[in-house]
Amino acid sequence: MKKGLFTLFMIAITALTFVAVGALTAADVPDEVTIENEGYKKDKKGAVKLSHKKHSTEYKVACTECHHEYKDSKNIWKEGNPVKKCSECHDSLKKEGKVKKLQNAYHRNCKNCHKALEGKKAPFKKCNDCHEKKSK
Numbered sequence: 001m002k003k004g005l006f007t008l009f010m011i012a013i014t015a016l017t018f019v020a021v022g023a024l025t026a027a028d029v030p031d032e033v034t035i036e037n038e039g040y041k042k043d044k045k046g047a048v049k050l051s052h053k054k055h056s057t058e059y060k061v062a063c064t065e066c067h068h069e070y071k072d073s074k075n076i077w078k079e080g081n082p083v084k085k086c087s088e089c090h091d092s093l094k095k096e097g098k099v100k101k102l103q104n105a106y107h108r109n110c111k112n113c114h115k116a117l118e119g120k121k122a123p124f125k126k127c128n129d130c131h132e133k134k135s136k
């Protein structure tokens with residue numbers, strides 16, 4: 001009897017752990033991301049809001065279109081791996097070999113995809129379709 005109860009208890013704990021871990025993973029992936037890095041030579045433009053969740057669910061853009069970690073020129077980053085800030089590898093002031101400057105990395109990533117889309121409905125020309133107006 002005692003043993004049976006213990007087993008039941010362990011099953012319950014295990015189940016709860018799975019629920020908690022599942023919830024945590026979902027919550028780690030933000031619905032919206034505000035991109036506003038510091039360290040640029042001049043901060044000319046306002047912040048950019050990315051509808052992060054919409055891009056993966058509605059627009060069906062794979063995580064690996066934006067997130068990467070290269071090894072021997074191959075992207076080895078997989079969904080579920082920790083995500084580093086773009087700025088951890090892309091310097092805001094200078095290009096390092098093949099690693100583009102931060103502003104260029106963002107522009108190339110966002111604009112190139114948008115430009116190639118059929119109908120060209122996503123922004124790539126008008127700055128303020130992505131950038132918020134600067135308050136100061």
Ligand code: HEC
Nearest residue numbers: 035036037042043044045048103106110123124126127130
């Ligand atoms: C598809 C979206 C998109 C469009 C369109 C776009 N940008 Fe950006 N831009 C970004 C993102 C994302 C960043 C990174 C923001 C950050 O790190 O603060 C950025 C960064 C910048 C930066 C460096 C950061 C700063 O605030 O000074 C400048 C300058 C800039 N953009 C200028 C422009 C100009 C000029 C245009 C229009 C010709 C433009 N951008 C259009 C997405 C866009």
Ligand code: HEC
Nearest residue numbers: 028029030033055056061062063066079080083085086087
């Ligand atoms: C359209 C491009 C794009 C897609 C698609 C995308 N992300 Fe992101 N994600 C970003 C950007 C940009 C950031 C902000 C990075 C920064 O601030 O340097 C970010 C941030 C994150 C963060 C938060 C990191 C932190 O610092 O808090 C996580 C976690 C994440 N993404 C996971 C995912 C997963 C998982 C998927 C696929 C289901 C995904 N992303 C799809 C562009 C994208």
Ligand code: HEC
Nearest residue numbers: 066067068069070073084085086089098099105106108109
């Ligand atoms: C762990 C380091 C790392 C992180 C984090 C990272 N990058 Fe990169 N990125 C690289 C390296 C290294 C390359 C060069 C790969 C090559 O050409 O071999 C690169 C290349 C690129 C390219 C160039 C592709 C081309 O056409 O040449 C773009 C665009 C880019 N990154 C955007 C981003 C964006 C946006 C983020 C954040 C969502 C990001 N990167 C995060 C390391 C990183």
Ligand code: HEC
Nearest residue numbers: 048050051054059061065109110113114121122123129130
């Ligand atoms: C691989 C493709 C791809 C990449 C990379 C990408 N987008 Fe998009 N984006 C889309 C698609 C698809 C749409 C929806 C277009 C439509 O309405 O038909 C979209 C729409 C948008 C819109 C307008 C609608 C909305 O959801 O707000 C904004 C703003 C936007 N993207 C910002 C960004 C920014 C900022 C980045 C870079 C950090 C980025 N996107 C990277 C594919 C992409």
